Amino acid sequence: MKAGIFKPLKSKPFRSLFGAQLFSDLGNWLDLIALQVIVAYHWGLDETAIASVIIVLGLPWVIIGPFASVFVDRLPKKAVMIVCLLLRVVFVAGLFFAPNLYILLLFVFLKGTVSALYDPARQSAIRMIVPDSLLPEAVTLSQLSVNMMKIAGPALGGGIIALFGPKSPFLFEAAGFLIAVIFLLFLPNLKKLEKSEEIEPAGKPEKRKYWFDFSEGIKHIAHTPLLKISIILSSAAFFIIFLYDGLFVFIAQHLGFSEGNFGLLISAVGFGSVAGSLLLGQWTKWNRKPIHLMASSALFSGTLIIAVGLGGVGVFNLPPLAWIIGACLLGLLGAGESVPYGFVLQSETPKHMMGRVSAAAMSLQTFSMLIAPAAGALLARWLGVPSVMIGAGMATILLGSFMLLAIMKGGALNQPPKEKQIQA
Structure with a gap:
């Protein structure tokens, strides 16, 4: 037990x-x-160009990932991941040599497409x-990697750009993908496990219809209450977060943060x-009641977001250190939503359809993330940045309250995931 979070690494x-x-x-x-440094500083383009990069980056997860994931479930996962990483190296080279925004967007889209295929294969391999x-x-370690790189990546990227120029991070990124390939070469062949988990539709032992496989993943989400509600909660939470995420720099100004110490707030x-x-x-x-943790985290984080909004209008006049501690708590509560969600996704999905289900869930989340910034910007112009923060906090509390009410009704949401495992 002492190994805790690191037990899977054995x-x-x-x-x-x-x-x-x-x-x-x-x-x-x-x-x-x-990408942002090249577009904004190197080429001197405006906010529209940055927005187009972000949109094109997320678009493949919405329009390609869910449909291509059917093939990911059918193909050898190790081979899919290695091929995707090698293609990412090629497309990163395209980004390095891109002469203008249009060519850059093309390679951003292509790289996003293979990323949208890599992640379902990785989720399947974990399962x-x-x-x-x-x-x-295992799920917590996976989320830890994401959270750690959110801190290390921008800091390291900024340092690399300062030392070697705006396009130099692409070279380090390509090297990182090649190192990832080396790690995957030591992954055992998963073909035997994949065959043992496959279920062929009745009457169709050999050829499975594409749309049957595609709809099977959607139906599984619809008919699994714990999974369905966690995906809905997670997607709604993503929408709310990205509603105010792009406005965070402006609320920081209201709270008294300068350009120099704004980074401390994000790092916190x-x-x-x-x-x-x-x-x-x-x-x-918490793995026995993951939805309880997600709902409780939403309630507390919503309260913190409202406090930040009220600080923006001068109701709370706190020193920067207090806001940094609050930002740290907000990040901690965010883990209280993302980690249980990842566990529910894994534990409530049969191994043979992990790719389809995870891609469908990611598609919904990415769609929320893509439309939220535009909605946040419009609301900020209409109501003001602090009002958007207060509204986002209230929405988060309502989301958590809705989840707690659903839990109180009992039924499938109160059953530990491991007791409801679908046997593949």
Whole structure:
């Protein structure tokens, strides 16, 4: 028990998979910083160009990922991940040599497409190689990688740009993807596990219809209450977060943060996320009632968001340190939503359809993330930035309250995921 969150790393296959994820996640954040610096500083383009990059980056997850994931479930997962990483190296080279915004957007889209295929394959691999008893720790480690690279990636990217120029992070990103490939080469062949988990539709032992497989994943979400409600909660939470995320720099000005110490506020959120992931990985009793934790985290984080909004209109006049501590708590509570969601996604999905289900869920979340910033900007112009924060906090509290009411009704939401495992 002392190993806590790191117990899954005793497994050699998971070590290989996790090592690949670390370098893949790092590459993603190096990429994001480099793209924005090139567009805004190197080419001197406006906010519309930055917005187009963000939209094109997320578009493949919405329009391609869910449909292509059917093939991901049919193909060998190890081969899919390796091919996707190698293609990402090629497309990163395209980003490095892109002469203008249009060529850049093309390679951003292509890279986003293979990323949207890589992640379902990675989720499937986790489900195959990690025993059910270690799923909470494995999912938490995976989320920890994401949260850590959100902090390390931008900091490292900024340093690389300062030393070697605006396009240099792409070279480091490509190297990271190649290192990830090396890690995956040590991953055992998953073909036997995949075959043992496959279920052929009755009457069609050999050829499975594409739309049958596609709809099977959607139907599974619709007919699994715990999974369905966690996806809805997570997607709504993403929408609310990204409603105010782009406005955070403006609310920071209202709170008295300068250009120099604004970074401390963002770093505090990231630090809280990492601390929350470590805490949940060490204490895994929450895995029996993950929705309870998600709902409770939403209630408390909504209260903090309202406090930030009220600070923006002068109701609360606190020193910067107090707001930094609040930002840290906000990040910690964010882990209280993201980690249980990842566990529900894994534990409530049969291994043979992990790719389809995870891609469908990611599609809904990404769609929320894409439309929210525009809605937030419009609301900010109409109502003001602090009002958007207060509204977002109230919406978060309502979301958590709705979830608690659904829990109080009992039924499937109160059953521990491991007791409702769908046997593949």
